[in-house]
Amino acid sequence: MILLTQSSDTTVQKSSTAVTHDGEKSVLSSSSWVKTQLLGRGAYASVYLATSKSHKHKTERAIKSAELSRASSLMDERRILIRLQSPFILRCYGDEIALEENDPLHIQYNLILEYCSGQCIADLIEDNHGRLFESDVKLFARDVLSGLSYIHDRNIIHCDIKPDNLLLCPTDHRFRPNGYLTKIGDFGLAMEKGSIEYGNGYGHRRGTTRYMAPELMSHGIVDFGVDVWALGCSVLEMLTGESVWGEYGDLGSADWVNLIGYTGFTPHIPNWLSEEAQDFLSRCLERDVLKRWSSHSLTNHPFAML
Structure with missing residues (x-):
């Protein structure tokens, strides 16, 4: 981190x-x-x-x-x-x-x-020894998008969305079929647009390397899109049970910067996922931040809807 x-x-x-x-x-x-x-x-x-x-x-x-x-x-x-x-x-x-x-x-x-006794999504993936059911991932993604839309409306960028920071709070199955409400935690790296610290939004390379967006990795640009990219990485891990960019093994700092920031590559989206899931991930993992969907737009994507 x-x-x-x-x-x-x-x-x-x-x-x-x-x-x-x-x-x-x-x-x-x-x-x-x-x-x-x-x-x-x-x-x-x-x-x-x-x-x-x-x-x-x-x-x-x-x-x-x-x-x-x-x-x-x-x-x-x-x-x-x-x-x-x-x-x-x-x-x-x-x-x-x-x-x-x-x-x-x-x-x-x-x-x-608040204490969330259900641990976090990273623990759930590990305990499950691999990928989660797509029906459950849809519920997790919808909750996280609701949280992101809420903070983005208040000009707050989380800057460290990842499975470890997505916490599970047990709830009645009548409200959540999988028994959990997902909450975004760990705002230690969060920034507020318009603050003195934020400035013009440049030069703020922060977050967990594997989940950082291309514009964040290459130029330290922090905006709402970095949370959406990180959500895409997190959902991909939920669906596959594999670490995002895992096919490249353990990389040094300079190699991470080059891979994510400059190569033009995106995390691999398996073709065995449902068409809805593939399309949702492609909207999140769009390298061009101007074409990447917002958290609000993604709440209306079929993958994130009931």
């Missing part, structure tokens, strides 16, 4: 207070959550299943945690997520700055998130 983060401007004082991301002093205490299980570890943060200390009914949340001095990307993620209210976006319940119980010399920044 290519991570571009700003250095944290958060100051930590050597007493029981710290300056928060809002610039206000906060008295530090231990977390109001008990971390019960490590769910995953990334470059800058770890994610835990946690149970509340204070609630009468023990509430479970996912806590994304990092040392305060290295938490700028988590704070950026919080600023975006806290504004989003969609059933197809992982919900953010706020944040806290707390002393680490087992190591009081360390101050943690905790982002409090």
Whole structure:
């Protein structure tokens, strides 16, 4: 994963207070959550299943945690997520700055998130030992498109759509035949069009290499189309059970840039897939970003419709 983060401007004082991301002093205490299980570890943060200390009914949340001095990307993620209210976006319940119980010399920044007990689509592919049923993939794709359309309407580009970041929340089979609602998570690399950070949209090569769009890989151009390309890569993996670009093996950084950014190639779409699936993928995996369909257009594609 290519991570571009700003250095944290958060100051930590050597007493029981710290300056928060809002610039206000906060008295530090231990977390109001008990971390019960490590769910995953990334470059800058770890994610835990946690149970509340204070609630009468023990509430479970996912806590994304990092040392305060290295938490700028988590704070950026919080600023975006806290504004989003969609059933197809992982919900953010706020944040806290707390002393680490087992190591009081360390101050943690905790982002409090909805917990999706169904894991993620990457896990589902692995557990299934290969491709998923097309009927299930259609439901997953429709959910993700609903989430993408929602954030794109709010000028937010996710920049890291992939099966690992598509989370599964168990739900009643009456509402989803496969028993899951798919939610987009991990907004750590997300950008907002019109922001100072976004600028003119150039020079922002970010994301997970294998899922990056040609214009993103070659010129660092970030726009809504990069999410659509990454969705196409993700749907292709769901349908085939194989890593996108997997036929090229393990490549070095320069080879990835050349393959995706400059060769003119697109990920291989097998002809044994249904015509609907092939056409949907071709609309997502269009190298010319001006011809690539938008998330809104794709919601009306037969593959993504009931």
